[in-house]
Amino acid sequence: MRRHDLRHTKLTWMADAGVPVHVLREIAGHGSLTTTQRYLHPDMQSITDAGEALSLHLSVRRSPNGPQLRAVGSTRCAAMLDANKPADLAKAKIGGLSCRCRDGGI
Template sequence: MPLIEEIRELVERRIAATDGTKNARLFVGTRGGRITTAVLRDATHWDEVVTKIGFDHLKRHSLRHTGLTWMADAGVPIHRLQKIAGHGSITTTQRYLHPQYLALFEAANLLSAHLKEPSGKPHLRAV
């Protein structure tokens, strides 16, 4: 799993805390076991937070969509996103991507600029 610089130090500290134990978990629940959905919800106070900010409809799984979309917008190729997400199919990965409308308009503007010669007239290139 790739690590962004912003969390590298945290993960390194967690690895050091395992004392090299084989198959040790980097993050554990309150009783030292696997982090379940319920543990994560309770530890983050998810329900209270989303209610307070007026986003009751927001689900934790939505953050997975957001993360993959941000990586795609940053230029990460879809075949790499598929690997990061653990999807068996690129079609599944595509369903996770939700580009911003402004980015879509910018793509159209870039294409228009590419197709115009300096004279401002459109041109066609042989492929």
């Protein structure tokens, strides 16, 4: 074991404890998050727990009508999407609607 291996262990344990990766980057003195991510080594239990959390999240029914889209931006953008019209809803889901207002809209 090398002293440098302890940096990997420390950062991995801190990540497991819930320390955000951008904070770990500062602690390690790395210039980029990519470098910090190479130091993190999740164990099999962490990977299993993440999969179970995703499965639980996906199994909960959120709304009787499925996901509800809403416009972010101006009210003019919101007027472009009528969630009651299946064609508009389908276009929005695949990015078929675009906004031409100045604030960026949807």
